[in-house]
Amino acid sequence: MHLSEGILSGPVLLSGAALAAAGTAVGLKQLDYDRIAQTGMLSAAFFVASLIHVPVGPSSVHLILNGIVGLMLGWCAFPAILIALTLQALFFQFGGITTLGVNTMIMAGPAVACYYLFSPMVQKGKQMAMPAAFACGFCAVLFSAALMGVALMTTEEKFMEVSVLIITANLPVMIIEGIVTAFCIVFLNKVKPSLIASKRSRS
Amino acid sequence: MKKIAFLIFISLFLWADSAAAHRVTIFGWIEGDTVYTESQYPDGKRVKNGKILVYNAENKELLTGTTSDNGEFSFKIPKTSALRVVIQAGMGHQGEWTFSGEEIQAAFGEAVNAGATEPSAPEPTAQPAVTKSTAPAVSEPQTPAPDLGQLEQMMERVMDKKLQPITRMLAQMEQKGPTANDIFGGIGYILGLAGVAAYFLSRKNQTKK
Numbered sequence: 001m002h003l004s005e006g007i008l009s010g011p012v013l014l015s016g017a018a019l020a021a022a023g024t025a026v027g028l029k030q031l032d033y034d035r036i037a038q039t040g041m042l043s044a045a046f047f048v049a050s051l052i053h054v055p056v057g058p059s060s061v062h063l064i065l066n067g068i069v070g071l072m073l074g075w076c077a078f079p080a081i082l083i084a085l086t087l088q089a090l091f092f093q094f095g096g097i098t099t100l101g102v103n104t105m106i107m108a109g110p111a112v113a114c115y116y117l118f119s120p121m122v123q124k125g126k127q128m129a130m131p132a133a134f135a136c137g138f139c140a141v142l143f144s145a146a147l148m149g150v151a152l153m154t155t156e157e158k159f160m161e162v163s164v165l166i167i168t169a170n171l172p173v174m175i176i177e178g179i180v181t182a183f184c185i186v187f188l189n190k191v192k193p194s195l196i197a198s199k200r201s202r203s
Numbered sequence: 204m205k206k207i208a209f210l211i212f213i214s215l216f217l218w219a220d221s222a223a224a225h226r227v228t229i230f231g232w233i234e235g236d237t238v239y240t241e242s243q244y245p246d247g248k249r250v251k252n253g254k255i256l257v258y259n260a261e262n263k264e265l266l267t268g269t270t271s272d273n274g275e276f277s278f279k280i281p282k283t284s285a286l287r288v289v290i291q292a293g294m295g296h297q298g299e300w301t302f303s304g305e306e307i308q309a310a311f312g313e314a315v316n317a318g319a320t321e322p323s324a325p326e327p328t329a330q331p332a333v334t335k336s337t338a339p340a341v342s343e344p345q346t347p348a349p350d351l352g353q354l355e356q357m358m359e360r361v362m363d364k365k366l367q368p369i370t371r372m373l374a375q376m377e378q379k380g381p382t383a384n385d386i387f388g389g390i391g392y393i394l395g396l397a398g399v400a401a402y403f404l405s406r407k408n409q410t411k412k
Contacts, residue, residue: 003295004226033404040397044390051381087392091385092245094226152295165293 001050001064001144001170002088002103005096009154016151017101020082023108027078035076038195042069043080047087050094054176064173067140068181070111071119071133072188072196077111078104102151110143122185122196129189130182137181141174142167227253229290230374231300233280233310234363240300241374242274242290245381249274253292260285260304283308 008016031039049063070077082104088094095103114136121132149163188195227250231240242250253270259282270276270290280286285304291297 002226004297006289006299007295007297031400031404033401033408036397036401036404040393040400043397044393047389047393048386051386083393083396084389087389091389092226092381093228148295 001107001148002085002095003099003106003148003151005098007155008099008102008151012151012154013098013102016099016103016105020078020101020104020108023075023078023105023112024082027073027075027080030075031079035073039073039076039080042073042077043084045069046081047084050088051092062173063180064107064141064144064177065180066107066111066144067114067137067177068133068184070108070113070115070140071122071136071181071185073111074115074119075112077115078108081108081111106144106147106151109147110140113143114140119196122189126189130186133185134178134182136178136185138174138178141170141177145170145174227290227292227296227298228377229288229298229300230377231288231302232370232374233302233306234367235359236280236310237277238280238286238288238302239277240270240275240288240290241371242270242276242292242298244292250290250292253290256289256291257281258287258289260287262287280307280310 046065046069049065051062053062066077066081069080073080082100085095085100085103085107086097089097089100117139118132118136121128122136123129145167146163149159149166152162152166153159185196227242227244229240229242231238233239240255242253242255244250249272250270251272251274253274255268255270255276257265257267257278259265265281265286266278268276268278283304284307286302286307287299288301289297289299
């Protein structure tokens, strides 16, 4: 999910950075005192998640966790993911500094989208919470894969082919993310429902 | 029923390739007049069928190729200038390795020397043996001179062979994934940043009050 340096063209990098900056600004505005600890913890979780390789079949996939970050943080997912990605680029050489904006957009954009799509469902129904959380984790990765295809559109000629390839390659990740998200949300709903970003706490 | 679901779940993963990695690395080294490269993902998996592009200092594409099942690709040095070897593993993954101009020049110079002297090489090897057996005392002072270049080449070859495992080991080390230090350092940074943010926000709250 991390785009390397030297692949994308200047305009793509710039527009990605601009969008990411706007998202981060919105996120920082919403970041109040009560949510700092949660944002930091989820940022740390996101930072570590991509190191967790789940060996499946002959290969291994890694977690992204942008679905659960979005579900629990809303717009604050942008600063959380931006910081985690910066540190990943510095420490692990995943992605790169120039692609930071685009990568943030690819992963945090879907996180926020999924927050709006699934947060009401997760908070409302007791029975709906688990499938909605699964769908949230699943779709966040799916949207990320699609966005990545869009970002690569300018460099790879066969846009459809590349997009389909990225999405199928990430299908196992989507399913695992869905399961992880579902378990986490069900657990949190039981233990501490207030942790899941709600509109109540913000208004 | 649960078992079947589980099996379906598992089988889903069987076709997945390691495309979900986050970066590719390439390590290159020179042996004689050939450049060897090895490409892999951070978890140690080799890049199969990765696209290799070789550029010169002026960013002109010199040659392309694909990596083997072991993630290896080698090519003869095409030109005596700095080289940039780029691996493209697809889906936005790219890594590169550069050779400086001097590095290539040194290797290329050797290779040219070796190529120039190689055809004549068998003769000197045969001669000392013959002269030694027939007239050892007389020919002894003459032998060191013609042997010098040859000796150097031989050393070169032997060294290359001996150093190969070490180069490979270096390649492996260079391409290692993140260490525990990196991971805990990163987590520390994030928690620290959260602390800083909390500090400033709490001050803002206090001044408001």
